[in-house]
Amino acid sequence: MSTDRRPRRGLARRLLATRLADHLTAPHGVDRFLEQLDPLLTVHQVRGVVSEVVHETGAASTVVLAPNDAWTGFRPGQHVQFGVEVDGKRRVRVFSVSSSTARDDGRFSVTVKAHDDGYVSQYLHREMAPGTVVYLSEAEGEFVLPEEVPGGLLLLSGGSGITPVMSMLLSLRDAGHTRPVTFLHYARSADDEIFRGALDEVVATCPWATVRRVYTREPGAGDLQGRFTTAHLDLLGIDPATTPTWACGPAGLIETVRKTYAEAGAEQMLAVEYFKVPKVDLDAADATGTLSLDSAGLDVPNDGRTILEQAEEAGLTPEFGCRMGICHKCTVKKKHGAVRNVLSGEVRADTDEDIRICINKPVGDVCVAL
Amino acid sequence: MLTTLLNIGKGPVPSASDHDERPRPLVSETDPERRATVGLDRLTYEQLDELAVELDAIRQRVLDDLGQEDADYIRRVVKVQSGLEIAGRALMFLPFIPPAWLAGVASLSLSKILDNMEIGHNVMHGQYDWMNDPALNSKQFEWDIVGPAAGWKMTHNYEHHTFTNIHGKDRDIGYGLVRIDEDQPWHPVYLANPVLAFGLMFIFEWGVMLHDLELDKLQSGEETWEQVKARNAGTLRKIRRQVVKDYVLFPALTGPFFLSTLAGNFSANIVRNIWAFNVIFCGHFPADVETFSEESAENESRGQWYLRQVLGSANISGSKVFHILTGNLSHQIEHHLFPDIPSRRYPQIAPEIREICDRYGLTYNTGSLGKQIGSVAKKLFTLGLPPRKDAAATPAAARRDDDLAA
Ligand SMILES: Cc1cc2nc3c(=O)[nH]c(=O)nc-3n(C[C@H](O)[C@H](O)[C@H](O)COP(=O)(O)OP(=O)(O)OC[C@H]3O[C@@H](n4cnc5c(N)ncnc54)[C@H](O)[C@@H]3O)c2cc1C
Ligand code: FES
Numbered sequence: 001m002s003t004d005r006r007p008r009r010g011l012a013r014r015l016l017a018t019r020l021a022d023h024l025t026a027p028h029g030v031d032r033f034l035e036q037l038d039p040l041l042t043v044h045q046v047r048g049v050v051s052e053v054v055h056e057t058g059a060a061s062t063v064v065l066a067p068n069d070a071w072t073g074f075r076p077g078q079h080v081q082f083g084v085e086v087d088g089k090r091r092v093r094v095f096s097v098s099s100s101t102a103r104d105d106g107r108f109s110v111t112v113k114a115h116d117d118g119y120v121s122q123y124l125h126r127e128m129a130p131g132t133v134v135y136l137s138e139a140e141g142e143f144v145l146p147e148e149v150p151g152g153l154l155l156l157s158g159g160s161g162i163t164p165v166m167s168m169l170l171s172l173r174d175a176g177h178t179r180p181v182t183f184l185h186y187a188r189s190a191d192d193e194i195f196r197g198a199l200d201e202v203v204a205t206c207p208w209a210t211v212r213r214v215y216t217r218e219p220g221a222g223d224l225q226g227r228f229t230t231a232h233l234d235l236l237g238i239d240p241a242t243t244p245t246w247a248c249g250p251a252g253l254i255e256t257v258r259k260t261y262a263e264a265g266a267e268q269m270l271a272v273e274y275f276k277v278p279k280v281d282l283d284a285a286d287a288t289g290t291l292s293l294d295s296a297g298l299d300v301p302n303d304g305r306t307i308l309e310q311a312e313e314a315g316l317t318p319e320f321g322c323r324m325g326i327c328h329k330c331t332v333k334k335k336h337g338a339v340r341n342v343l344s345g346e347v348r349a350d351t352d353e354d355i356r357i358c359i360n361k362p363v364g365d366v367c368v369a370l
Numbered sequence: 371m372l373t374t375l376l377n378i379g380k381g382p383v384p385s386a387s388d389h390d391e392r393p394r395p396l397v398s399e400t401d402p403e404r405r406a407t408v409g410l411d412r413l414t415y416e417q418l419d420e421l422a423v424e425l426d427a428i429r430q431r432v433l434d435d436l437g438q439e440d441a442d443y444i445r446r447v448v449k450v451q452s453g454l455e456i457a458g459r460a461l462m463f464l465p466f467i468p469p470a471w472l473a474g475v476a477s478l479s480l481s482k483i484l485d486n487m488e489i490g491h492n493v494m495h496g497q498y499d500w501m502n503d504p505a506l507n508s509k510q511f512e513w514d515i516v517g518p519a520a521g522w523k524m525t526h527n528y529e530h531h532t533f534t535n536i537h538g539k540d541r542d543i544g545y546g547l548v549r550i551d552e553d554q555p556w557h558p559v560y561l562a563n564p565v566l567a568f569g570l571m572f573i574f575e576w577g578v579m580l581h582d583l584e585l586d587k588l589q590s591g592e593e594t595w596e597q598v599k600a601r602n603a604g605t606l607r608k609i610r611r612q613v614v615k616d617y618v619l620f621p622a623l624t625g626p627f628f629l630s631t632l633a634g635n636f637s638a639n640i641v642r643n644i645w646a647f648n649v650i651f652c653g654h655f656p657a658d659v660e661t662f663s664e665e666s667a668e669n670e671s672r673g674q675w676y677l678r679q680v681l682g683s684a685n686i687s688g689s690k691v692f693h694i695l696t697g698n699l700s701h702q703i704e705h706h707l708f709p710d711i712p713s714r715r716y717p718q719i720a721p722e723i724r725e726i727c728d729r730y731g732l733t734y735n736t737g738s739l740g741k742q743i744g745s746v747a748k749k750l751f752t753l754g755l756p757p758r759k760d761a762a763a764t765p766a767a768a769r770r771d772d773d774l775a776a
Contacts, residue, residue, distance in 0.1 A: 023611065023615060023619060024619055026611045027513065027514060028512070032505060036448075036449050036452045087438050088438040088439075088440060088442070089500060089502055091502065
């Protein structure tokens with residue numbers, strides 16, 4: 001599923017986006033001049049203006065954005081880099097798009113849970129006002145539905161992890177999808193449930209959708225009881241081996257889901273998304289070998305954490321941005337050795353490959369150009 | 371105390387834009403225990419430590435205070451610069467109205483001056499990295515000048531700012547072209563000192579670009595030709611872009627006025643060259659600015675590093691607009707003490723720095739542009755002549771060390 005609802009550009013804007021315009025405005029580029037008139041006039045940089053902020057619960061808000069014409073649309077499940085400037089400083093976080101691809105005004109929304117000591121999430125929830133300019137990226141991420149959407153799929157989420165799968169559900173509905181979908185969501189309580197109203201509406205209007213809500217801290221209230229277990233899938237009549245599944249939520253939930261699918265030999269049916277880099281197990285058996293920081297001429301014993309953390313511990317200050325595998329600012333060359341991606345679990349052992357050190361940990365001896 | 375202050379030389383060679391935060395002192399390879407002698411003719415080790423504490427406190431206070439006003443300021447400068455650039459380019463289409471061409475050259479010259487100095491130089495020092503805006507980030511910024519940002523950040527941010535005025539380490543002493551300090555050995559070539567400097571003034575941007583190529587590393591055997599080529603890979607591309615823009619594309623766009631536009635763009639580049647040359651030569655070369663020997667600075671403390679920055683720099687007095695057009699390099703002393711603090715802060719802290727210098731008996735070298743240029747010119751003339759025998763026998767840096775030993 002995908003969309004490109006970009007309004008067609010007029011001739012002037014198309015000329016401004018050419019390489020000739022770039023050469024004429026070198027070295028700064030054409031956007032540097034356009035933004036002097038209006039920050040939304042940029043032809044390359046994606047920006048948007050906040051059109052509405054909706055409080056979903058006491059601790060979550062939806063921010064609706066009108067992007068400029070550099071935005072090329074999104075696939076449900078993707079996220080955007082979202083930068084706000086407060087007191088002269090831009091802070092960038094990543095949020096999944098929570099709206100349907102079918103909005104005909106070209107807008108999209110993100111929905112944010114305010115963490116107690118979270119800077120940006122609290123700012124969005126409490127202070128963000130319509131009219132604010134937001135610095136965006138194109139939509140990114142592989143946690144998406146395929147072009148040909150299969151039947152019998154499961155969308156599973158916990159807490160604020162509902163956002164990308166909600167976008168999938170709403171987009172399917174608006175695209176006229178009619179094959180069965182199970183939507184299984186875990187919230188602490190009904191009051192904490194972010195899209196209660198929207199889900200109720202889906203229940204009322206979409207016979208093909210089975211919506212099941214579980215309130216982990218309100219025994220007796222939801223459709224099922226307690227935290228996610230394999231038994232919940234059994235109760236819903238879901239067989240992991242035959243159910244394409246998209247899951248997003250806290251690391252604990254995702255780990256349990258992963259184990260369940262692994263035990264059923266159904267790993268390939270499962271796609272997952274993390275909002276936060278899962279804590280790496282310090283006692284992991286593969287925390288062996290030596291991490292060589294080549295440019296610094298340092299060797300440190302591998303302690304099982306990410307390469308970024310270990311390099312910092314050794315006194316280096318590698319560049320980083322998001323620390324969660326999104327922005328690629330921390331990319332360095334791995335000269336040799338094997339690393340495990342802590343998000344996907346994938347192990348890569350090529351020589352001279354670029355890796356993001358914030359989400360990779362060494363497996364045995366590794367040498368990086370740091 | 372001293373050991374904690376000295377604890378700043380650990381780790382790998384810092385990247386060009388990180389170094390400002392923790393300048394790396396020279397470390398003696400033969401004698402790690404020896405203490406640097408820089409500044410001992412004026413202050414004791416204890417006083418030098420106190421100086422470091424006072425200056426560190428000012429630095430921290432300003433850093434803690436950075437915010438919206440600083441962001442607004444640099445964005446305002448960018449806005450003015452962008453406007454001047456557009457006006458300058460547009461006026462070139464009207465050369466048949468006599469003052470339009472001149473006004474175009476003036477606009478474009480000012481645009482290039484602001485771009486290179488108050489914006490480029492300062493952004494590339496990381497003064498606005500805290501804003502986290504890619505357009506104002508030291509790692510990403512590129513300026514309107516032929517030399518690419520990367521080479522300049524290496525020779526200027528790292529080498530010149532870390533090893534300020536240390537012979538054999540700071541390649542900015544005379545730019546390998548002129549003799550501007552008594553401790554540079556004399557050579558008959560320097561008879562042409564004033565002519566060389568005068569010539570350099572007009573082609574300054576090309577001089578800076580050549581300087582940043584660091585071709586001398588090839589001569590000294592420090593790098594192979596392959597290494598020199600790899601390090602400077604971006605330079606040809608940058609030159610091509612600049613030349614095509616100013617001397618092909620914009621002239622062509624103005625059609626029948628090709629030549630007048632080309633001449634206008636050329637003039638703007640020359641005006642910028644003359645201005646930048648003068649400001650920069652006044653930063654470190656006026657009389658009484660001190661240079662240092664490598665041994666005297668080995669294993670220096672933070673206080674000694676600070677002292678070297680004060681004594682090795684000179685300010686230029688002037689109006690607010692003048693300061694902005696120099697990129698606040700007219701506050702060279704404050705800039706050298708705190709290279710990564712936004713330049714608009716330098717005038718604000720200058721009275722305090724001056725008071726500290728007075729209290730510690732350190733010369734705070736300042737004067738009008740005329741006075742500083744005069745002083746540099748005089749040195750260019752006198753140092754171009756062969757040194758008198760007695761003075762040549764004992765270079766100034768050695769003399770200072772002897773005084774100490776005595
Ligand atoms: C691919 C992806 C998609 C995301 N989509 C969404 C989304 O749709 N909605 C949403 O609300 N968030 C989403 N996030 C999380 C979001 O990017 C921020 O991390 C989160 O909003 C906290 O930012 P902050 O500035 O408020 O907190 P910060 O000021 O950065 O951190 C403050 C404190 O919060 C903790 N913290 C940070 N992130 C999390 C987290 N995700 N969970 C729990 N504690 C955390 C930190 O450890 C710290 O103690 C997503 C993250 C990723 C990687
Ligand atoms: S820090 Fe952003 S990808 Fe690693």
